[in-house]
Amino acid sequence: MQANFDRSAGSNGAYTFTMRGPIQVNLREEAVVQARQTIERRVNELGVTEPQIAQQGTNGDEILVQLPGVSDVEKAKGIIQSTGTLELKIVEQGPSPTREALMQNGQVPPGMEIVPGVTNGPGEPAGTVYYLCGRSRL
Numbered sequence: 178m179q180a181n182f183d184r185s186a187g188s189n190g191a192y193t194f195t196m197r198g199p200i201q202v203n204l205r206e207e208a209v210v211q212a213r214q215t216i217e218r219r220v221n222e223l224g225v226t227e228p229q230i231a232q233q234g235t236n237g238d239e240i241l242v243q244l245p246g247v248s249d250v251e252k253a254k255g256i257i258q259s260t261g262t263l264e265l266k267i268v269e270q271g272p273s274p275t276r277e278a279l280m281q282n283g284q285v286p287p288g289m290e291i292v293p294g295v296t297n298g299p300g301e302p303a304g305t306v307y308y309l310c311g312r313s314r315l
Contacts, residue, residue, distance in 0.1 A: 182200075183195045183197060205236075213231075216240060219257050222256060223247065225244045225245070225246065226245070228242070228244050266311070268308045269289065271309055272296065274306060279291050279308075279309040288311060289311055291307050291309055
């Protein structure tokens with residue numbers, strides 16, 4: 178298997194890793210496709226009929242968005258440009274069939290939250306389960 182990085186030695190035992198060209202190109206292409214898909218989902222929230230969303234530019238790394246009939250351009254830009262939030266929840270206990278089973282003295286422990294999840298293992302029906310998680314935000 179070929180490495181994705183070239184390694185060069187520096188001073189004091191340090192190393193510099195440089196991503197190889199083809200890997201950079203592939204990751205960039207994947208990122209643009211994912212960005213286009215995200216924009217398409219957000220434009221669907223606007224209810225625009227026949228929107229045009231296409232990759233363009235010399236390297237295909239630009240995204241053209243045309244929204245016919247949209248009068249509030251600033252609102253549309255705000256929806257398209259909004260950033261997402263990634264939440265990391267560390268599971269402390271679970272899965273449990275009920276929320277109550279994860280509570281202590283009838284309350285959620287401090288600094289924790291109970292989060293619903295779905296089971297769907299081989300041969301079992303899909304159902305709701307609960308997890309006791311610590312709160313963290315990235």
